Amino acid sequence: MAYLTSAPRGTKDILPEETPKWQYLEKTLLETAELFGFREMRIPTFEHTELFSRSVGDTTDVVQKEMYTFTDKGDRSVTLRPEGTAGVARAALEHGLLGDALPLKISYDITCFRYEKPGSGRYREFHQFGVELYGSPSPAADSEVLALAYECFQVLGIQNVALEINSLGCPECRKRYTQALLDYFNQYRGSLCSTCLERLDRNPLRVLDCKSPEDKRIAAGAPSILEYLCDGCKAHFQEVQDRLTAAEIPFRVEPTIVRGLDYYTRTVFEMVHTAPDGERLVCGGGGRYGGLIEELGGNPTEGIGFAMGLERVLSIMTAEGCDFPPEQTCDVYIASMGAAAGVKAFQLANLLRSEGFFAQSDLMGRSVKAQMKYANKIGAKYVIVLGDTELEKGEAQLKSMRNGGTSPIKLDASFSDTVYETIMENAYADLEEAAAELGLPPQDHRH
Ligand code: AMP
16 A cells, blocks of 8 residues: 555655745746736646647657546546647637737646656656747747746846757748758668657657767757758748847757757747756747647647746756745744633634734644744744733733743734734844944834
8 A cells, every 4th residue: 555655656746845935936937927918827737639639749759658648437538738838729719819919928837747757857747837929920929938938047046047049940941851851860770769760750850859879979960950941931030039139138049959849830949057067957948830720720820939847947946046035934823821811822813814924823732831842843933822811911922932032912902013013123123233233324214
């Protein structure tokens, strides 16, 4: 029965110590996207299997090997979403959002599921934050999405991330390039891995993605897509770069980026983190797609978007020592002795909570000593002890756990105001102390 107490392979629990980091990360990303006009959409965890096989592309690893697909009790084939783009496109079509004012800008923050070999940052359930911009074929849209990708890393304080961009051209450029790739790789049929031999027949671009060192070496000498772009695609790619340069957004042109999914045309990009030891980690990527909406039955509509893996972003932030907001702890713990005091403690804690304080009282029937130990453990900033004497007097002591200082507090309608004033007084005193330590002149903060 050991499996009852261990999570399925490739999944991960996020424990209460870690959730503040996740909440901060997700909130920051969604708010940053909002500044660019992207509004959040929430989509189902599973969709009809065909949605992914048609949109992600059935020659991709994601569709061929990694999907969590099952037949439900109604005999329908459904799949846990391996990515967000297909679901968002389906929802935009279903709800007629593409007929409204364009461009349509959508953000999402979701879990994704891929049956991959877990390890080195790969999970079977993981989190993606992403955006999609629909309705603009202009390079202005590409630069807007790239600017947002860059800004996301800036606001999180991540230093060593670079945008690497490439153009995959239009289907015409792709056709000519695919032929050129076939001609090139055909010379190396004897050396390529067996997966790449299959890829060569289905989609030669995918060979450029292979991780095997020998295939990588061969791929390094392959022709570059940039030599096969038509004039329109060349001009588009140039304008994307000109706009990024104008906005002082650093980027690198990297002709080997082909991205794992079939639906991309023209601009594709990756967000690559380089650690001090030189190790590169792709933590996000995206690109422009032309055929997706049409493939799903809509009018031809251009889209461009990106997704980033939040597990990777978090581990990069941790490695770089990025700042996270301090964790909120209990403001006031109200300890009590005896049944009547217990009820009063509950009543006052509830009052404080309705005023927005973090407040707790005893739920275990423990001794005052044990309650104080607990208050210490949860990092309570202030404690109040209630017993019969305090109830009779209608007054208790509000004690600072930091410096041990106490102030009287009436257990009446003025209670939460006194808590507020005491916390503020102490905060000012701390501020003044810190200012004095820094040699700053004293100031009157009490306006
Ligand atoms: P993709 O949709 O494959 O372009 O992936 C976008 C980003 O999601 C990647 O750059 C990773 O950061 C992240 N990602 C993809 N697959 C996984 C996985 N199995 N586990 C964790 N993160 C993943």
